[in-house]
Amino acid sequence: MACLPLLSFFSIFFLSSSSLINAQQPYIRKSITLCESNYTWDSVLGYNCNGINTSCQAYLTFRSEPPYNTLSSIAALLRADPSQLSQLNSLPDQNQTIQTNRMVIVPVNCSCSGEFYQANTSYVIKKDDSYLLIANNTFQGLSTCQALQAQNSFAANNLAIGARINVPLRCACPTKNQSDVGVRYLLSYLVTFGQSVSIISSQFGVSTESTLEANELSEQDFNIYPFTTLLVPLQNPPTSNLSAEVPPTPPPPPPPPPSVPSSNNSSNKTWIYVVAGVLGGVSLAVVIGAIIFCFFFRKKKKSDPIVDSEVFEAHEKPNKTKVEEKPEEFFLEGIHSIAQSLKVYTFEELQSATDNFSPTCWIKGSVYRGTINGDFAAIKKMNGDVSKEINILDKINHLNLIRLSGVCFNDGNWYLVYEYAVNGPLSDWLYYKNGDQKFLNWIQRIQIALDVATGINYLHSYASPPYVHKDLKSSNVLLDGDFRAKITNFNLARSADGKEGEFALTKHIVGTKGYMAPEYLENGLVSPKLDVYAFGVLLMEILTGKEINLQYEEVLFSVINEKDGRENLSNFMDPCFQSNYPVELAIFVVRLIDSCIKTDPSDRPGMDEIVQSLSRTLSSSLSWELSVSIS
Numbered sequence: 147m148a149c150l151p152l153l154s155f156f157s158i159f160f161l162s163s164s165s166l167i168n169a170q171q172p173y174i175r176k177s178i179t180l181c182e183s184n185y186t187w188d189s190v191l192g193y194n195c196n197g198i199n200t201s202c203q204a205y206l207t208f209r210s211e212p213p214y215n216t217l218s219s220i221a222a223l224l225r226a227d228p229s230q231l232s233q234l235n236s237l238p239d240q241n242q243t244i245q246t247n248r249m250v251i252v253p254v255n256c257s258c259s260g261e262f263y264q265a266n267t268s269y270v271i272k273k274d275d276s277y278l279l280i281a282n283n284t285f286q287g288l289s290t291c292q293a294l295q296a297q298n299s300f301a302a303n304n305l306a307i308g309a310r311i312n313v314p315l316r317c318a319c320p321t322k323n324q325s326d327v328g329v330r331y332l333l334s335y336l337v338t339f340g341q342s343v344s345i346i347s348s349q350f351g352v353s354t355e356s357t358l359e360a361n362e363l364s365e366q367d368f369n370i371y372p373f374t375t376l377l378v379p380l381q382n383p384p385t386s387n388l389s390a391e392v393p394p395t396p397p398p399p400p401p402p403p404p405s406v407p408s409s410n411n412s413s414n415k416t417w418i419y420v421v422a423g424v425l426g427g428v429s430l431a432v433v434i435g436a437i438i439f440c441f442f443f444r445k446k447k448k449s450d451p452i453v454d455s456e457v458f459e460a461h462e463k464p465n466k467t468k469v470e471e472k473p474e475e476f477f478l479e480g481i482h483s484i485a486q487s488l489k490v491y492t493f494e495e496l497q498s499a500t501d502n503f504s505p506t507c508w509i510k511g512s513v514y515r516g517t518i519n520g521d522f523a524a525i526k527k528m529n530g531d532v533s534k535e536i537n538i539l540d541k542i543n544h545l546n547l548i549r550l551s552g553v554c555f556n557d558g559n560w561y562l563v564y565e566y567a568v569n570g571p572l573s574d575w576l577y578y579k580n581g582d583q584k585f586l587n588w589i590q591r592i593q594i595a596l597d598v599a600t601g602i603n604y605l606h607s608y609a610s611p612p613y614v615h616k617d618l619k620s621s622n623v624l625l626d627g628d629f630r631a632k633i634t635n636f637n638l639a640r641s642a643d644g645k646e647g648e649f650a651l652t653k654h655i656v657g658t659k660g661y662m663a664p665e666y667l668e669n670g671l672v673s674p675k676l677d678v679y680a681f682g683v684l685l686m687e688i689l690t691g692k693e694i695n696l697q698y699e700e701v702l703f704s705v706i707n708e709k710d711g712r713e714n715l716s717n718f719m720d721p722c723f724q725s726n727y728p729v730e731l732a733i734f735v736v737r738l739i740d741s742c743i744k745t746d747p748s749d750r751p752g753m754d755e756i757v758q759s760l761s762r763t764l765s766s767s768l769s770w771e772l773s774v775s776i777s
């Protein structure tokens with residue numbers, strides 16, 4: 147019995163030590179602004195001393211910007227050798243003004259200082275300086291506020307004007323792996339707007355793969371951000387020619403291919419679905435358009451903004467427009483002939499699947515559990531307009547979005563048949579109603595949050611056309627047998643294919659109170675940031691285990707803004723955790739919540755960034771769990 151923990155201890159030890167030897171440097175991502183937190187994963191404090199040599203020749207890039215717009219001033223700022231700079235950049239006159247934003251390559255001596263590689267320089271503090279301003283604006287991201295804070299004795303809020311501080315510049319030496327393939331130098335490239343790993347790589351004549359690998363990025367995880375450093379692995383010293391003409395700016399990168407996890411194993415039949423999907427999408431849209439026209443434009447009444455606080459219940463109200471037979475038959479025929487992925491069930495089939503809609507098969511609301519061909523399915527009875535939900539779900543296929551497998555129409559009601567999520571809605575697991583002892587641990591909750599973010603990100607960025615879900619909430623997140631999340635209820639979703647900056651306005655405000663973003667409630671503004679806001683509220687529920695409650699917003703702010711944030715954290719977190727959660731990571735997630743529920747939609751992060759943050763959080767949480775389990 148005692149061997150088990152011992153074995154796992156050794157395997158962990160072995161894994162971590164071997165990965166330290168082989169690991170490249172993690173990309174810093176967007177953590178550069180998290181100055182006050184103890185945020186120490188990624189490479190915020192510097193690149194790890196994991197190379198084969200403890201010191202080496204390295205390169206940095208810097209963009210000319212007054213007052214640092216001559217080689218001599220840049221050399222002084224970065225403590226580089228001006229004549230080397232002059233040679234490397236083919237600019238003989240060190241005092242010549244360099245056009246603003248031109249990239250200058252700077253050679254530095256990089257060496258290990260404790261845990262991290264760095265090239266030292268110093269800086270004299272000016273009025274109104276902060277560590278963030280010095281790191282991000284003066285040094286353009288070549289240092290970080292966290293590293294400055296760690297290596298200087300001045301408190302962040304007490305920088306003495308005129309004092310000289312040590313500035314560690316971010317550099318690194320090649321690892322064994324890199325050296326083996328001929329890499330001799332690493333260049334810390336300052337990312338600017340509109341760049342991608344492939345553009346930067348081609349600028350230096352290296353492969354995208356080697357750059358991704360050098361930064362522990364991948365084809366699935368390749369986003370980079372301005373004012374961060376990206377390591378470019380070089381076999382030869384870089385050159386730049388500042389005396390040459392300014393090259394035209396490269397075109398923006400082509401959008402990356404979406405990587406879509408598929409919920410059913412795709413086989414060689416995939417192309418059939420693609421063709422059917424395309425045909426189906428087009429013809430279905432025509433059919434649905436006809437139905438919408440019949441149903442709504444004929445009977446449309448002017449409505450002031452109204453708030454349906456419980457949308458799900460709204461479907462069950464019998465006061466919906468009396469349905470006429472013809473369009474449905476037309477619609478069903480349409481489905482039958484075009485949407486091959488959607489099965490059309492007879493009412494008798496559903497009756498037998500649900501034991502004639504017996505109470506024992508009732509789940510909640512108008513949803514029943516059915517057994518079709520030995521598999522469970524969720525069958526939802528709806529009346530009114532189901533075209534939107536069918537139209538959306540017919541076209542998307544994503545592990546984290548509930549799958550619609552069939553439809554049925556009978557006696558004025560629609561029945562939609564979905565994949566069955568055995569553990570039911572997330573809300574049941576968070577609010578532990580009726581004294582149920584249901585409880586999700588930290589890892590499960592972060593995985594669920596990541597699943598939801600991934601599903602919504604798919605809707606926003608990879609579905610065609612993109613959609614805004616508009617009714618994201620814990621009761622619309624279902625959990626399968628492995629507690630993986632699936633988003634459901636697309637009845638309010640609408641397409642979001644307006645160009646950035648121009649968003650749709652609507653007068654008909656629907657959604658769920660508490661989850662609705664202020665700009666939507668006030669002005670009917672519809673954009674993907676609506677879902678980001680709702681996600682923030684959902685994430686708050688996931689951590690607190692409480693239904694949306696503004697009182698928690700206050701605690702949230704105190705966690706972030708006050709000195710004793712850690713003490714307030716325990717008031718914020720679900721008591722069910724019994725302190726079994728990683729404090730640093732929890733604070734990080736609280737900050738993420740805060741950014742999602744910002745009043746100004748443009749201050750909220752994109753869903754893609756949220757996915758990245760949460761996937762980092764998840765992997766750090768897994769390490770935390772391991773460390774807890776062996777101690």
Ligand SMILES: *[C@@H]1O[C@H](CO)[C@@H](O)[C@H](O)[C@H]1NC(C)=O
Binds near residue numbers: 168169170359
């Ligand atoms: C190191 O190189 C080997 C062989 O090229 C590769 O399989 C391995 O994934 C690399 N390790 C890391 C951490 O990049």
Ligand SMILES: *[C@@H]1O[C@H](CO)[C@@H](O)[C@H](O)[C@H]1NC(C)=O
Binds near residue numbers: 182183
């Ligand atoms: C960061 O962590 C250190 C030690 O773990 C602790 O002393 C310090 O108070 C923490 N700082 C913040 C802002 O949480």
Ligand SMILES: *[C@@H]1O[C@H](CO)[C@@H](O)[C@H](O)[C@H]1NC(C)=O
Binds near residue numbers: 225254
């Ligand atoms: C870097 O190191 C080399 C050799 O040790 C030295 O000649 C050179 O002056 C150093 N450069 C700087 C900028 O310190």
Ligand SMILES: *[C@@H]1O[C@H](CO)[C@@H](O)[C@H](O)[C@H]1NC(C)=O
Binds near residue numbers: 240
């Ligand atoms: C650059 O200007 C400074 C004074 O501003 C002067 O001392 C120095 O010699 C000049 N360097 C070159 C290479 O012209």
Ligand SMILES: *[C@@H]1O[C@H](CO)[C@@H](O)[C@H](O)[C@H]1NC(C)=O
Binds near residue numbers: 257259266297312
């Ligand atoms: C750089 O500065 C750190 C202190 O911040 C010091 O420990 C280290 O030795 C310095 N490195 C070099 C090469 O001077």
Ligand SMILES: *[C@@H]1O[C@H](CO)[C@@H](O)[C@H](O)[C@H]1NC(C)=O
Binds near residue numbers: 179282283373
């Ligand atoms: C970093 O600096 C750039 C340019 O000076 C600025 O546009 C950007 O807003 C800064 N970022 C932060 C987080 O302060």
Ligand SMILES: *[C@@H]1O[C@H](CO)[C@@H](O)[C@H](O)[C@H]1NC(C)=O
Binds near residue numbers: 202320325
């Ligand atoms: C490491 O140091 C050795 C000896 O100074 C040198 O020959 C080798 O090129 C260095 N390797 C790298 C990758 O810098």
Ligand SMILES: *[C@@H]1O[C@H](CO)[C@@H](O)[C@H](O)[C@H]1NC(C)=O
Binds near residue numbers: 236387389391
């Ligand atoms: C840099 O560009 C100038 C002007 O185009 C040219 O005369 C010079 O030879 C180039 N130098 C190098 C090293 O390419």
